[in-house]
Amino acid sequence: MKIKEIVSALERFAPLPLQDGFDNAGMQIGLTDAETTGALLCLDVTEAVIDEAIAWGYNLIVSHHPLIFKGYTSITGKDYVERCILKAIRNGIAIYSAHTNIDNVSGGVNFRIAEKIGLENPRILAPKENSLLKLVTFVPYTHAEPVKKALFQAGCGHIGKYDCCSFQTEGEGSFRAGKGSQPFVGKIGQLHKEPEVRLETILPAYLRTKAVQALRASHPYEEPAFDLYPVVNNWSQAGSGVIGELQTPETELEFLKRIKKTFEAGCVRHTRLTGRLIRKVALCGGSGSFLIPQATGQGADVFITGEIKYHDFFGHDTDILLAEIGHYESEQYTIEIFYELIQGLFPNVEVQFTKMNTNPIKYL
DSSP: OBHHHHHHHHHHHSOGGGSOTTOOOEEEESOTTSBOOOEEEESSOOHHHHHHHHHHTOOEEEESSOSOOSOOSOOOSOSHHHHHHHHHHHTTOEEEEOOHHHHHBTTSHHHHHHHHHTEEEEEEEEEESSOEEEEEEEEEGGGHHHHHHHHHHTTOOOBTTBOSOOEEEEEEEEEEBOTTOOOSSSOBTSEEEEEEEEEEEEEEGGGHHHHHHHHHHHOSSSSOOEEEEEEOSOEEEEEEEEEEEEEEEEEHHHHHHHHHHHTTOSOOEEOOOOOOEEEEEEEESSSOGGGHHHHHHTTOSEEEESOOOGGGGTTOTTTOEEEEOOHHHHHTTHHHHHHHHHHHHOTTSOEEEOSOOOOOOOOO
16 A cells, blocks of 8 residues: 555545645655555654654654644754654655644544544534635536536535535526537537536535536536636534534533543643533634634633633633643544544554654643
8 A cells, every 4th residue: 555545545534725824734754655564643743753663664654743844944953853854764754744634624633522522413613714616517408417426526515414415407508619619519600509407516615626627527518618606605514623512511620520531631721610511512622722702602611622821711701611631632532533544444554553642741
């Protein structure tokens, strides 16, 4: 199995265009045409993790946090990142990272956190905006189904938990084929009218090229007519954070103690307890304090994340319980997602979780 096949599978689940603008997810180091000898899964790439991959004889590391965030003008080994780069290259180890793209996808990191907490009806807390397009095309009635099928296979037609979504109306199209054309119907130089279907479907903007290619390949006309419109609806299938409900409400203290145990947190920093019952839970792995307004706006009783700045704790005693469990602790289960994806599709590839706890924060 080639490394690029594993990378392709990871990116089908968490497409790189879903990453945030500051991020550098994707292939970090290495040649993807190489046959994989095994994959080591981790949250962070450190020298100890690379040594572990070497000991296993694996030539692929899949991490959540990218090793390389900034550009380098030299690689001299002056810090741990540069030493990791040198060591990985010397030992023929490829490094791939899925970061905010796997945070933002439905079923990704935040959904795994929600699963660990036991939330029901988990959904995106802050859906992505300005990320959708509507594709409209005009197809001979007899070819509408093959064109729809091709568009759906290209990723069109997903709305919430539904797929193959489209709308069509019947009408009559007209055209006149010019000199040098090869019309599917009609004759060159003669006005032709054809019973057609106006076909509409929706797609993520990043799939625009793929959808247009599928349309052109499946459409019978030499020059298919189509329109692409920006859609201002929020995209409920991708975005930041998750919100859901507990089946059985808990007291604040019961909930915080359970969270501390579940995520093996060294400590849980939180706002003042006020005696509220915890029913609706909002969360975001990593540094998620930017989502506090969305959590309060949707009536969450508690917001859990990995990091909250000191001043962000102020002013929320009466509207929401804020709880910080640690960056590493909140995202540690990401490697389970990697494992399930790789083992599910490539059962013959050896996959191991790192034995290294790469959390740089220790608790006295």
